[in-house]
Amino acid sequence: MQTNASSTDVIAGVLLLTICSLAVLLGVTNLILIRKMKVFHNAFGLFAASRTFGEVCCNLVHVLCTAPVTLMWVSL
Structure with a gap:
């Protein structure tokens, strides 16, 4: 097998x-903040956490x- 990654593939990758x-790093940080801050211990916080978890x-x-x-x- 030979790798055929062009410069465009490398830039995109x-x-x-x-x-x-x-x-991912910012999403995990967001989840930690949602968990620690009391203001998010409600339905909105649960919605925000579930959405962030899905994005992560x-x-x-x-x-x-x-x-x-x-x-x-790889081109086979």
Whole structure:
């Protein structure tokens, strides 16, 4: 197998990895803040936490799957 990642693939993969890693880090920070702040211990806080959790999971898929596949494009 030979990697056929063009410069466009590498740029896209690095951007995906960087932006989504930052989004995961900020999302986890947001979840920690929602958990610690009393003002979010209500229905709105639960909604915000569940939405943030979904976004973190979606961004983790990009970090763990999409970005590496884009960076290491293999032609069979």
